[in-house]
Amino acid sequence: MTMTITEKILARHADLDLVRPGMLINARVDIALGNDITAPIAIDVFRKAGAKKVFDRDRIVLVPDHFAPNKDIESAEQCKIMRDFAHEHQISHYFEVGEAGVEHALLPEKGIVGPGDLVVGADSHTCTYGALGAFATGVGSTDLAAAMLTGELWFKVPETMKFVYHGKLRPWVGGKDLILHTIGRIGVDGALYRTMEFTGEAIRELPMSDRLTMANMAIEAGGKNGIFIPDAITEAYVRGRAERPYEFYSSDSDAAYHSVIEIDVGKIEPQVSFPHLPSNARGISQVGDVRIDQSIIGSCTNGRIEDLRVAASILKGRHAARGMRLIILPATPTVYRQAMHEGLFDIFLDAGAVISLPTCGPCLGGYMGILAKGERSVATTNRNFAGRMGHPGSEVYLAGPAVAAATAVAGRLAGPDQL
Amino acid sequence: MKISGRIWKFGDNIDTDAIIPARYLNIWEPQGLAAHCMEDADPGFMKKMRPGDILVGGENFGCGSSREHAPIAIKAAGIACVVAKNFARIFYRNAFNMGLPIFESPELWGRVENGAEIEVDADAGLIRIVGVAADPLKIPPFPPFMQQLIAAGGLMNHIAKGRAK
Numbered sequence: 001m002t003m004t005i006t007e008k009i010l011a012r013h014a015d016l017d018l019v020r021p022g023m024l025i026n027a028r029v030d031i032a033l034g035n036d037i038t039a040p041i042a043i044d045v046f047r048k049a050g051a052k053k054v055f056d057r058d059r060i061v062l063v064p065d066h067f068a069p070n071k072d073i074e075s076a077e078q079c080k081i082m083r084d085f086a087h088e089h090q091i092s093h094y095f096e097v098g099e100a101g102v103e104h105a106l107l108p109e110k111g112i113v114g115p116g117d118l119v120v121g122a123d124s125h126t127c128t129y130g131a132l133g134a135f136a137t138g139v140g141s142t143d144l145a146a147a148m149l150t151g152e153l154w155f156k157v158p159e160t161m162k163f164v165y166h167g168k169l170r171p172w173v174g175g176k177d178l179i180l181h182t183i184g185r186i187g188v189d190g191a192l193y194r195t196m197e198f199t200g201e202a203i204r205e206l207p208m209s210d211r212l213t214m215a216n217m218a219i220e221a222g223g224k225n226g227i228f229i230p231d232a233i234t235e236a237y238v239r240g241r242a243e244r245p246y247e248f249y250s251s252d253s254d255a256a257y258h259s260v261i262e263i264d265v266g267k268i269e270p271q272v273s274f275p276h277l278p279s280n281a282r283g284i285s286q287v288g289d290v291r292i293d294q295s296i297i298g299s300c301t302n303g304r305i306e307d308l309r310v311a312a313s314i315l316k317g318r319h320a321a322r323g324m325r326l327i328i329l330p331a332t333p334t335v336y337r338q339a340m341h342e343g344l345f346d347i348f349l350d351a352g353a354v355i356s357l358p359t360c361g362p363c364l365g366g367y368m369g370i371l372a373k374g375e376r377s378v379a380t381t382n383r384n385f386a387g388r389m390g391h392p393g394s395e396v397y398l399a400g401p402a403v404a405a406a407t408a409v410a411g412r413l414a415g416p417d418q419l
Numbered sequence: 420m421k422i423s424g425r426i427w428k429f430g431d432n433i434d435t436d437a438i439i440p441a442r443y444l445n446i447w448e449p450q451g452l453a454a455h456c457m458e459d460a461d462p463g464f465m466k467k468m469r470p471g472d473i474l475v476g477g478e479n480f481g482c483g484s485s486r487e488h489a490p491i492a493i494k495a496a497g498i499a500c501v502v503a504k505n506f507a508r509i510f511y512r513n514a515f516n517m518g519l520p521i522f523e524s525p526e527l528w529g530r531v532e533n534g535a536e537i538e539v540d541a542d543a544g545l546i547r548i549v550g551v552a553a554d555p556l557k558i559p560p561f562p563p564f565m566q567q568l569i570a571a572g573g574l575m576n577h578i579a580k581g582r583a584k
Contacts, residue, residue, distance in 0.1 A: 074445035140513035
């Protein structure tokens with residue numbers, strides 16, 4: 001009997017020989033993740049249920065990243081709840097400010113998640129780890145409490161949509177452009193309850209950082225998870241990094257899919273998703289004249305060193321437009337140090353940027369770049385819902401690091417070729 | 420379970436930032452969250468609504484973030500249940516796990532105006548629109564496991580029952 005990679009990982013973790021879409025299963029969880037927003041509720045649920053002990057102190061990851069370093073008193077209290085819990089239960093993967101970064105950049109970088117894992121996180125962008133060939137999905141705080149207690153969770157086996165990317169990427173087109181274009185084609189509920197499996201010759205050559213960007217946004221199409229078949233690029237990324245043994249799974253050639261969607265990447269230009277849905281994607285040549293006040297380069301979607309290098313290659317020798325606020329957030333301390341050593345900070349500072357600390361901050365309207373009424377930000381983040389980055393009357397335009405950097409220079413939506 | 424109440428109608432893709440804006444996620448107590456329920460979808464919502472009212476959404480209700488703050492805010496505001504064409508999957512999970520009644524009805528949204536009264540009969544799988552003579556709308560039954568979650572009063576109680584056996 002044939003299965004997809006997602007079905008195989010779920011079957012293994014449920015001790016079943018075979019699973020089929022629609023089955024409800026109970027499966028073992030390799031890693032359960034929470035952050036300073038979602039963990040306090042999970043901890044409250046955990047305690048109210050009378051739970052005394054976590055299932056495995058090495059399999060729980062707690063990262064203060066959303067409103068940390070603490071943005072206000074309430075955030076400080078939430079971080080303290082998580083910190084106290086981590087100390088009480090001797091959670092080995094608790095990261096204090098200085099070690100912590102944006103969780104979905106941090107966990108792959110540290111080798112905490114790996115191929116073949118089943119990962120749940122009380123954060124919707126947990127699906128990022130599908131880039132490594134893991135089954136990873138976002139859950140709620142009660143789910144996190146249950147996983148912390150039992151090491152297991154219930155799942156409905158999803159149907160899989162197969163996306164086949166053909167052809168060669170055009171200049172300045174990366175993983176962000178592919179996923180924005182894809183969401184634009186299928187809509188914000190185009191993969192609701194389903195798996196997005198990313199395949200094809202363009203994917204086989206795609207670097208890990210771009211894969212992480214694509215898997216990260218599976219949720220923006222409603223997807224349960226996004227996943228890549230692990231290959232030599234995966235092996236090169238996880239070798240020497242993975243802290244546990246890992247396993248490569250792949251889809252059987254005759255596995256059953258909900259649907260197969262073919263995409264010619266040679267036709268995709270750098271993308272921008274207009275307010276207020278990630279699916280409002282259009283090519284850079286179709287954006288018109290849109291004045292922009294702020295450019296955010298960072299986040300779990302595009303805050304890795306490769307993203308900062310793309311931005312720096314455009315910003316080098318240039319300066320942000322007058323009145324533009326260019327804010328760069330390296331996603332982890334390692335990315336921060338690397339960017340500093342490579343001289344990217346000088347390029348950014350010369351371009352008039354401010355270099356922020358590793359935090360989710362502005363992506364969800366927390367802090368470090370909030371918008372006033374009527375203001376517009378281009379951002380390499382993942383959501384542009386109304387009010388996402390500040391005032392309900394502000395606007396967010398999603399793009400990759402190349403467009404975000406070029407836009408910062410131009411003062412209006414622009415691609416690198418328009419500078 | 421029978422729920423009747425006045426409805427507040429919202430559109431498609433009501434995201435979790437509209438249900439509870441992220442600027443309030445430095446709050447985690449239910450009543451604190453409830454004060455801002457639906458604020459970015461309808462700023463005056465909490466002044467207008469009464470406990471026992473029902474939310475009616477279009478497609479993909481609760482999309483976006485995994486924040487359980489969203490169903491917590493709705494429940495703590497006193498909303499009796501949510502009926503939508505369909506739900507985003509993490510919101511769907513969260514609702515069953517924490518005990519907010521939700522129902523899928525592809526038809527209701529197109530049949531009612533804001534302020535209408537409806538009766539949801541979960542056991543019979545029917546929704547009636549008060550004052551409308553038409554046949555009641557059918558709502559599909561939940562899978563047996565979801566019914567167990569509802570009967571137990573949420574995921575943690577369900578787990579506790581399993582462990583006690």
